[in-house]
Amino acid sequence: MSDEFLNVQLLISGKWQDAADGRTLPVHDPATGETIGKIAHASKTDLALAAEGAAKGFEAWRTLTAWDRFVIMRRAANLLRERAESIARIMSREQGKPLAQALAEIDGAAGVIEYFGEEGRRLNDVLVPPRVANVEQRVLHRPVGVVAAFTPWNFPINQIARKLGAALGAGCAVIVKAPEDTPASPAELLRVFLDAGIPAGAVSLVYGDPAEISEYLIAHPVVRKISFTGSTPVGKHLASLAGAQMKPVTMELGGHAPVIVCADADLDAAAERLAAAKFRNAGQVCIAPTRFLLEQSIAPTFVDKFKARMSALKIGRGVDDGVTMGPLVNSRRVKALQELVEDARANGATVWHPDTALPNGGCFFPPTLIQNPDLSMRVMQEEPFGPLAIVSEFTSLTDAVKEANRLPYGLAAYVYTRNERTQRLLGEQVEAGMVAVNHHGIGVPEVPFGGIKDSGYGTEGGPEALRAHTYIKLVSSEQA
Numbered sequence: 001m002s003d004e005f006l007n008v009q010l011l012i013s014g015k016w017q018d019a020a021d022g023r024t025l026p027v028h029d030p031a032t033g034e035t036i037g038k039i040a041h042a043s044k045t046d047l048a049l050a051a052e053g054a055a056k057g058f059e060a061w062r063t064l065t066a067w068d069r070f071v072i073m074r075r076a077a078n079l080l081r082e083r084a085e086s087i088a089r090i091m092s093r094e095q096g097k098p099l100a101q102a103l104a105e106i107d108g109a110a111g112v113i114e115y116f117g118e119e120g121r122r123l124n125d126v127l128v129p130p131r132v133a134n135v136e137q138r139v140l141h142r143p144v145g146v147v148a149a150f151t152p153w154n155f156p157i158n159q160i161a162r163k164l165g166a167a168l169g170a171g172c173a174v175i176v177k178a179p180e181d182t183p184a185s186p187a188e189l190l191r192v193f194l195d196a197g198i199p200a201g202a203v204s205l206v207y208g209d210p211a212e213i214s215e216y217l218i219a220h221p222v223v224r225k226i227s228f229t230g231s232t233p234v235g236k237h238l239a240s241l242a243g244a245q246m247k248p249v250t251m252e253l254g255g256h257a258p259v260i261v262c263a264d265a266d267l268d269a270a271a272e273r274l275a276a277a278k279f280r281n282a283g284q285v286c287i288a289p290t291r292f293l294l295e296q297s298i299a300p301t302f303v304d305k306f307k308a309r310m311s312a313l314k315i316g317r318g319v320d321d322g323v324t325m326g327p328l329v330n331s332r333r334v335k336a337l338q339e340l341v342e343d344a345r346a347n348g349a350t351v352w353h354p355d356t357a358l359p360n361g362g363c364f365f366p367p368t369l370i371q372n373p374d375l376s377m378r379v380m381q382e383e384p385f386g387p388l389a390i391v392s393e394f395t396s397l398t399d400a401v402k403e404a405n406r407l408p409y410g411l412a413a414y415v416y417t418r419n420e421r422t423q424r425l426l427g428e429q430v431e432a433g434m435v436a437v438n439h440h441g442i443g444v445p446e447v448p449f450g451g452i453k454d455s456g457y458g459t460e461g462g463p464e465a466l467r468a469h470t471y472i473k474l475v476s477s478e479q480a
């Protein structure tokens with residue numbers, strides 16, 4: 001069933017439907033270039049209906065009890081788990097990632113939805129003791145309203161699950177503008193909510209021209225909050241549109257994560273974990289380690305171990321057995337990566353990749369190591385968003401921290417050291433929204449997930465993510 005030609009429709013007022021004007025866009029398999037489906041391209045008529053439906057969906061959803069919302073969200077999470085195999089196959093075909101990674105993503109998304117459903121039950125109001133007798137001061141947290149959520153193609157399900165989870169858990173309705181490159185697995189995610197019994201319009205799904213949709217929805221009076229994951233330039237643009245409308249935003253943007261590997265680190269564990277984190281999803285991950293800063297004395301040893309890991313990658317179609325790295329999502333990304341590597345080479349970098357042959361056709365790009373970089377290279381300034389690691393050496397921790405903090409990005413950062421003092425020091429000094437020491441487990445639902453500086457603001461994990469979908473209100477009454 002999941003290898004059928006995909007026909008992805010819009011979800012408006014609880015009903016799957018084609019675009020009002022019948023327009024569609026093709027969906028491609030990035031591993032072969034083949035057209036594997038089509039999606040409905042929303043027009044302004046569809047967007048107006050989606051906003052109207054979401055307003056009704058919000059009324060129905062917010063007036064349920066927190067317990068009833070939790071029950072529906074838990075059911076949706078369980079349905080997602082039950083359907084994981086077939087949804088993973090769809091995701092792997094349209095996005096390219098290996099099946100095992102698609103399955104892990106879906107399982108993670110189910111956990112996120114369940115967590116925010118539970119957290120919604122703990123959105124307690126507060127009674128503040130008064131300064132004068134007979135006054136009662138109630139502080140209420142109430143859902144902001146309809147949220148417009150814009151999500152990218154690298155984690156087609158999990159990026160939506162974080163936004164949906166936090167918004168629904170708080171009692172908001174959501175219009176999702178999912179990625180046109182990978183539209184079918186998001187539709188399956190929305191389907192589990194419908195099948196779990198969510199009121200019509202509490203979740204909606206649209207596709208089309210991203211700029212047209214964001215401009216329309218951000219300005220629409222029904223929409224009260226904006227949430228975006230994607231590149232920094234687009235994030236800044238959307239934040240300015242939202243600012244003009246006085247609407248709050250959550251922005252999860254790009255990164256250029258530094259990794260500091262100290263001489264006392266467990267180098268085998270570091271090479272293994274860093275290679276897994278770097279080449280997961282072919283490096284198309286906002287928190288992927290990118291600038292490898294190696295203490296000089298261990299740099300050659302680490303590089304050898306890391307190269308061995310790169311050589312062991314099995315590159316191919318994500319749906320094929322044993323594949324550990326798939327293609328990039330589209331030919332635009334291949335061109336962007338080629339240009340960055342050529343620029344680095346032209347400016348004196350040493351470029352290495354394993355001899356592994358790439359499959360013919362499709363959007364494959366080799367795992368690539370860049371050595372001897374300097375700051376004139378574009379790759380040292382711009383997020384590569386692909387399977388590319390840049391290696392340089394340091395002799396003093398102060399210099400490593402300076403380099404780690406050099407860029408305007410501040411999303412994730414990694415440190416490998418056995419020394420607890422260094423762990424704490426770097427945890428404080430590295431400017432990033434998330435610092436992981438000796439491991440990469442920073443994506444769990446209970447903890448903050450987000451960046452600082454040009455990597456955005458707001459968080460997509462923990463109770464704060466839920467609260468960001470509420471407004472705070474004081475009701476102060478004097479008893480007669």
Ligand code: NAD
Nearest residue numbers: 151152153154179210211214230231234252253254286385
């Ligand atoms: P892009 O900036 O064109 O698009 C990124 C995402 O934003 C896509 O899903 C796209 O549909 C959406 N988008 C673009 N313009 C929009 C608009 N005006 N309104 C609403 N949505 C809009 O980049 P791309 O070529 O698709 O991806 C490459 C870059 O995007 C990467 O270099 C990376 O920085 C960034 N990116 C980041 C993440 C992340 O997880 N933070 C995920 C995917 C892409």
